[in-house]
Amino acid sequence: MTNKLYDTSLSLLTDLYQVTMAYGYWKSKTAEKEAVFNLYFRKNPFNGGFTIACGLANVIGYINHFGFSKKDLRYLRTLTGNDNKPLFEAAFLDYLADLKLTCSIEAIPEGTVVFPNEPLVRVRGPILQCQLLETPLLNLINFESLIATKAARLRLVAEKDILLEFGLRRAQGVDGGMTASRAAYIGGCDATSNVLAGKLHDIPVRGTHAHSWVMSFDDEQQAFDTYAQVLPNNVTLLVDTYDTLQGVRHAIETGRKLEQQGHKLAAIRLDSGDLAYLSIEARKLLDEAGFQRTSIVASNDLDETIITSLKQQGAKIDIWGVGTKLVTAFDQPALGGVYKLAALQNETSEETTDRRVTGHRATDRWSYKMKLSEQAIKISTPGIQQVRRFQDERGFLADMIYNTEEMNELGRPTTMIDPMDFTKRRRFDANQQYEDLLVPIFLDGKCVYSLPDIHAVRARVQTQLAGLHPGVKRFVNPHIYPVGLEKGLHELKTELILKLREGASQ
Numbered sequence: 001m002t003n004k005l006y007d008t009s010l011s012l013l014t015d016l017y018q019v020t021m022a023y024g025y026w027k028s029k030t031a032e033k034e035a036v037f038n039l040y041f042r043k044n045p046f047n048g049g050f051t052i053a054c055g056l057a058n059v060i061g062y063i064n065h066f067g068f069s070k071k072d073l074r075y076l077r078t079l080t081g082n083d084n085k086p087l088f089e090a091a092f093l094d095y096l097a098d099l100k101l102t103c104s105i106e107a108i109p110e111g112t113v114v115f116p117n118e119p120l121v122r123v124r125g126p127i128l129q130c131q132l133l134e135t136p137l138l139n140l141i142n143f144e145s146l147i148a149t150k151a152a153r154l155r156l157v158a159e160k161d162i163l164l165e166f167g168l169r170r171a172q173g174v175d176g177g178m179t180a181s182r183a184a185y186i187g188g189c190d191a192t193s194n195v196l197a198g199k200l201h202d203i204p205v206r207g208t209h210a211h212s213w214v215m216s217f218d219d220e221q222q223a224f225d226t227y228a229q230v231l232p233n234n235v236t237l238l239v240d241t242y243d244t245l246q247g248v249r250h251a252i253e254t255g256r257k258l259e260q261q262g263h264k265l266a267a268i269r270l271d272s273g274d275l276a277y278l279s280i281e282a283r284k285l286l287d288e289a290g291f292q293r294t295s296i297v298a299s300n301d302l303d304e305t306i307i308t309s310l311k312q313q314g315a316k317i318d319i320w321g322v323g324t325k326l327v328t329a330f331d332q333p334a335l336g337g338v339y340k341l342a343a344l345q346n347e348t349s350e351e352t353t354d355r356r357v358t359g360h361r362a363t364d365r366w367s368y369k370m371k372l373s374e375q376a377i378k379i380s381t382p383g384i385q386q387v388r389r390f391q392d393e394r395g396f397l398a399d400m401i402y403n404t405e406e407m408n409e410l411g412r413p414t415t416m417i418d419p420m421d422f423t424k425r426r427r428f429d430a431n432q433q434y435e436d437l438l439v440p441i442f443l444d445g446k447c448v449y450s451l452p453d454i455h456a457v458r459a460r461v462q463t464q465l466a467g468l469h470p471g472v473k474r475f476v477n478p479h480i481y482p483v484g485l486e487k488g489l490h491e492l493k494t495e496l497i498l499k500l501r502e503g504a505s506q
């Protein structure tokens, strides 16, 4: 976990504007006002049809260690405005020194398939605290979900083959590498080459050897034989340093010597050239020499498109080593998750106003909030949101976002409306099977969630993917999984948009 790596307070791991806004709330005496924020993304990455939720374990670690240390506060005290005077007054820093998070947080467990506009995390608590969490939560969830999704895509194309994550050397810094290794394993990799990730996250570690090993000997045969003598129980030989097929013959020769000593040649690795042609030819040479059980590993800038193509070409590859394009999410370097204010505790004076604004039943406690935009996709959804996933024995049918406050009053919602086209509606009858996806993680600042181990999270990804229709999982123009708003929430949102637009034009 992040905090194991950086043994220090991470509370300053945020954008300055979160601290200046926190100061603003404190100064204007609204810091304790209860707010609700939702964290969600607007588009699946890689032009795909699904996303894998990941990063919650690090969120829990971050929040459990939250607190401004003396050094943090000393640093904040040095910050100045454009008049060279301190940005924050001392009493605010004293407030931060004593600050303990009391937020209640619900989230969708790691390893769940999720879709655009669904709240992955919902934070409820004093607005100052919710605000301070925006940047770290986005940082933690966006990257890990992105990499877990990439790995899940690789797993889909690799099918039953072994998938190794080789990315550390190309990762975005130390934490990029550590976090990517964790998320890649959760998404579907079988092991990583990253030894520290193996130790900290309990991920299996695997590896072969580099060209330098071969180059450090006078000839390739000597290099292979020596490697096999030193590590007879872990022999995967990289055969492409000089001439790949000649390298395979040298590996076979080493394999024969290994067999005489009761060991086996586990695999050879191809790292350049035409991987389809070379793997087919290498397979022939190995089989003819009686090494049918020796596997072929391939690496070299692989991604899901190349692996698909290699499989279509009949490549004889059993193990895929994927680095750069996995850990850097090469074709889409960020998931665009956002964190938006969705409700604010009502005060008596606002209650009346809000009732008038929304004309809604359950607005006594909350003023619902949303961000308007010229772009429909950027309009946020108000409410204390939950996601209800309807399913049957064949898999997932649709996800309905609803307002938990409305549920208390209206009972079970049954009509779901497509947010992009309100004429598209779907009814779910009362005995339709469902699961509510967000579960309690923190209650008044106290962690109430017991984290599943990483292997269980990894297994969850596969069961979740099995619940999706194949069309949603295809890479080219995937079928769009239905996600809609519960009718009451749709109406609330529509009323609020109309009201805000009216207000803005006055």
Ligand SMILES: Nc1ncnc2c1ncn2[C@@H]1O[C@H](COP(=O)(O)OP(=O)(O)OP(=O)(O)O)[C@@H](O)[C@H]1O
Pocket: 271, 272, 273, 274, 275, 276, 277, 299, 300, 301, 302, 306, 309, 310, 313
């Ligand atoms: N048969 C194939 N079909 C599709 N893509 C392939 C095939 N064989 C290799 N590739 C991919 O083609 C890309 C470029 O390979 P290229 O031939 O430039 O590498 P190379 O021969 O190893 O050169 P270098 O030594 O610079 O790495 C790599 O991403 C590799 O995975």
Ligand SMILES: O=P(O)(O)OC[C@H]1O[C@H](OP(=O)(O)OP(=O)(O)O)[C@H](O)[C@@H]1O
Pocket: 166, 167, 169, 170, 210, 271, 299, 300, 301, 302, 321, 322, 323, 324, 325
């Ligand atoms: O290609 P990736 O998916 O990132 O997988 C990791 C790469 O790292 C190693 O190469 P190295 O960096 O030593 O040099 P190379 O690219 O010249 O092989 C390995 O041989 C792979 O090619």
Ligand SMILES: O=C(O)c1cccnc1
Pocket: 166, 167, 193, 206, 207, 208, 209, 299, 321, 323
């Ligand atoms: O073990 C390997 O073969 C390996 C590890 C990291 C990067 N490339 C290859």
